[in-house]
Amino acid sequence: MSTAAPAIRIKDVSHEFGEAGDARFVRALSHTSLDIGRGELLCLIGPSGCGKSTLLNMIGGLMPPTSGTIEVGGKPVRGPMPRDIAFVFQENALFPWCTVLENVKLGMVFQGVPKAEQEERARKSLEAVGLKDFMAHHPAQLSGGMRQRAALARALSLQTEILLMDEPFGALDEQTRMILGEDLSVLLSRSNKTIVFVTHSLGEAVFLADRVAVFSARPGRIKEIIAVDEPHPRNPAFVTTEKFSRLRNTLYELLHDEIRKAVEQSATVGPGE
């Protein structure tokens, strides 16, 4: 296996909901191609309904593309690949009937990891996200930010090469979100995972990503890819630099018209995604 091979290869992928001619027919994503390198953190950003979450779900094998192919580690994706890919969802993806520790262990239970190892890996990953004192709590007893830390610990414990994160901090307030972003950058710089991160936040995208893929309004396609040339882990002071503002402004300009278009679309056909 050559190291130059991308971790994820997306080839001419489209996705449509419903049948052509149908009233509810939506072309979410249109002819998208993209290579994601090993150890890279790629952010997908774009207006609502542009198909970025759809693309993430297709990479993870949760839904098949209408056309085109996706390869992970050189193998075509045909369904979930739990040994290679772990997900962090927007929120409430923790099982409320399990404690935090049980939640983290459950993914390993599904994959038949030996009991003793489950316990050790779960504790380690919970410690890494700063939740070691909350292992016996239930999700309902935690704040939103802590719940997302637990969800991250669950994904980390699976020790996959690839992490797919679907607006993981989308429901959190700005300040919690900032701290979680900083911690995530530190955590991930040590792990050398390949990460695809969907977000609505321009600042979050610039702060976390090696590259940011900007999507157009529906039917979504990649409008431009912006490289953020800044070593990990990112220093919190990065946010105050001129480079950060310049990149953020570039994203803003690229996105602004697309967001308007998306708003007009949703006014005529109703909410998508």
Added chain:
Amino acid sequence: MSGRRDRRSRLASRAVQLGFVASVVLAWYLATAYGHINRILLPNPVNVWHELKDVLASGEYLPDLRVTLTELAVAFAISCISGVTIGYIISRSAFLIRVFEPLLAGFYSVPVILFLPLYVLFFGLGPESKIALGTTISFFPIVLNTIAGFGYVDKIFITAARSMGASDIQMFRHVLLPAAFPVILTGLRIGFTVALLSILGSETIASLAGLGHHIVSLAEAMEPARMFAYIAFAVAIAVLLNTVVSGLERRARRT
């Protein structure tokens, strides 16, 4: 949020409740002791109390209690097994839910007690017709809650489990079952209560044995004090059973 004030207001409401019950009993006593009320229609509470002590001491209630409890146990077992199984099968398909949920909800609102004469024709005056009625009545809340429990599990839980590689069996054991369990439990509790009510009720209408039957035969024998004692006994049994079932439900919910 003062715990002490909470406790005090709870104590106050308990005191009022007790006082209310005591004054009803007192009014009952005064009315029968000093008022011009026919003793056949309303016996004296003191007499009722003596009759109740006699009933309990003699143990003569045992055969009837056994009949009623057996009917209840059989009816509840049948409706649990069939309700949960059928509910689970329906919940597996959006189409089946769309077809059967409104249908079953419609049947649920039919007063099934009206079928008792039919059941008596089919199954006779013995326990079989009571079992059939109790089963029919308790089946609906159980099947409907099972559909609601299994059929409306939050999609994100299923997606998350699938992304982590859960097999069908693991999905059932670790996701569907714990998600549906509290809802099903509520259905079982409601099913139990309505089964008990309908069995006692149908025993008073057409039967050969059971607590309901005994109460009616005492009324026909013009023994109102003993009849009231039996009613009190049946109420106590019903309260006891419902308390046990609610307690079990609360305990299962916690774990």
